[in-house]
Amino acid sequence: MKNYNLLIEYQCPQCGAPATLTETDRLFSCEFCRVRSYLMPGSHFRYQLPSRAPDSKAVFYVPYWRFKGMLFSCVGEGVRQRFVDVSHQAVDNRLFPHSLGFRSQTLKLQFASTDSDARFLPSEQSLNTVMRIFKDRFNLLLPQPVYHQAHIGENISMIYAPFYAENSLYDAVLNETTGSKLPDGFHETVAGCTPLDWKLRFLPTLCPECGWDLEGETDSLVLLCRNCNSAWLPGRKRLHRTKFGHVAAGKDADVIFLPFWRIHVDVAQLNLDSYFDLATTANLPKVPRDEWREIPFRFWSPGFKIRPQTFLPLATKMTLTLPPDLVADRLPAGELYPVTLALESAVDSLKVILANFIKPRKIHYPTLQELSMTVAGFRLIYVPFVRRHHDLTQPQLKFTILTNQLKLAKSL
Numbered sequence: 327m328k329n330y331n332l333l334i335e336y337q338c339p340q341c342g343a344p345a346t347l348t349e350t351d352r353l354f355s356c357e358f359c360r361v362r363s364y365l366m367p368g369s370h371f372r373y374q375l376p377s378r379a380p381d382s383k384a385v386f387y388v389p390y391w392r393f394k395g396m397l398f399s400c401v402g403e404g405v406r407q408r409f410v411d412v413s414h415q416a417v418d419n420r421l422f423p424h425s426l427g428f429r430s431q432t433l434k435l436q437f438a439s440t441d442s443d444a445r446f447l448p449s450e451q452s453l454n455t456v457m458r459i460f461k462d463r464f465n466l467l468l469p470q471p472v473y474h475q476a477h478i479g480e481n482i483s484m485i486y487a488p489f490y491a492e493n494s495l496y497d498a499v500l501n502e503t504t505g506s507k508l509p510d511g512f513h514e515t516v517a518g519c520t521p522l523d524w525k526l527r528f529l530p531t532l533c534p535e536c537g538w539d540l541e542g543e544t545d546s547l548v549l550l551c552r553n554c555n556s557a558w559l560p561g562r563k564r565l566h567r568t569k570f571g572h573v574a575a576g577k578d579a580d581v582i583f584l585p586f587w588r589i590h591v592d593v594a595q596l597n598l599d600s601y602f603d604l605a606t607t608a609n610l611p612k613v614p615r616d617e618w619r620e621i622p623f624r625f626w627s628p629g630f631k632i633r634p635q636t637f638l639p640l641a642t643k644m645t646l647t648l649p650p651d652l653v654a655d656r657l658p659a660g661e662l663y664p665v666t667l668a669l670e671s672a673v674d675s676l677k678v679i680l681a682n683f684i685k686p687r688k689i690h691y692p693t694l695q696e697l698s699m700t701v702a703g704f705r706l707i708y709v710p711f712v713r714r715h716h717d718l719t720q721p722q723l724k725f726t727i728l729t730n731q732l733k734l735a736k737s738l
């Protein structure tokens with residue numbers, strides 16, 4: 327499956343200068359007026375494919391879910407993983423192609439516009455329903471039974487494809503008929519749809535605490551203030567302060583700090599309060615020590631995009647390792663890798679991380695589906711990795727990430 331980033335035509339909200347964004351861009355700096363703004367899409371971005379329909383045609387838009395991310399499947403032998411990039415119609419209507427095909431890769435998109443009179447068909451299927459359809463197809467290739475599956479989104483969006491109706495249905499991207507005859511009442515159905523009720527919002531990138539310019543790369547999901555040492559997580563409408571900390575770097579000169587989500591979870595059916603509990607409950611091949619009863623157990627999940635084959639071993643190793651000493655609420659001096667994987671994705675990964683280490687699988691896997699995990703708290707932790715020629719290594723963990731993998735993951 328080929329990875330690609332969508333391109334979006336955009337206009338600076340301040341001066342109107344044209345720009346091209348990629349779908350991972352959140353922090354927009356206008357090269358003309360220098361204004362920086364943070365893009366706030368609400369629950370997900372909405373794009374539309376450009377219409378080439380003649381002006382006289384009444385174009386309407388059909389919604390498609392786009393999911394790009396990781397799919398983990400728990401089967402008898404352990405956890406299988408793969409990278410997934412799919413689109414599927416969010417309506418439930420055979421008149422329209424079931425997926426977008428390659429169109430969204432070859433065309434520049436626009437943010438879905440509320441300004442036009444065009445009608446937008448409402449979404450009838452949730453992303454979960456659409457992912458279920460995809461998984462059912464994919465699961466035929468997996469050993470049965472599949473005990474649990476998690477799709478961990480790196481990019482989730484809705485893409486609207488334009489159509490118009492003549493004697494038959496026309497695809498307005500190609501400006502060609504699809505050959506489909508229109509059912510009775512079709513025109514009335516479309517006419518009854520409303521214009522789109524969505525607007526991309528912007529936030530100024532100033533620290534809500536002290537007014538300083540917040541720091542972040544174009545794809546950062548967390549913004550940092552070096553002036554008052556604070557970290558900010560964009561919510562639906564505003565920035566929320568988030569707790570953070572870091573692991574002190576050793577004497578190594580060339581260090582980069584990678585972000586991790588450390589998550590406190592209550593698992594209803596398992597005793598996992600301390601590292602002592604972890605060692606006994608999960609049947610780890612270690613003799614639990616008494617002093618571990620005092621060390622609270624936390625899950626760790628990468629806060630950056632990396633291929634699923636690295637994501638899961640890294641999350642598992644971090645989670646099983648006794649926690650390092652932390653420096654609280656102070657940003658480390660030095661280069662910080664941007665947070666590119668959201669807290670929500672980290673939360674979606676928790677059960678898969680647990681499934682990756684808990685033993686025996688025969689006993690625990692059949693109960694995975696019912697296992698209830700409640701997030702009781704979280705903190706963003708920066709962990710130092712030593713930069714070498716081709717890789718980054720965490721000396722205490724003895725975990726190495728190839729620099730190339732990180733670069734590739736950025737374009738995921």
Ligand SMILES: [Zn+2]
Nearest residue numbers: 338341356359
């Ligand atoms: Zn501008």
Ligand SMILES: [Zn+2]
Nearest residue numbers: 533536551554
């Ligand atoms: Zn500040």
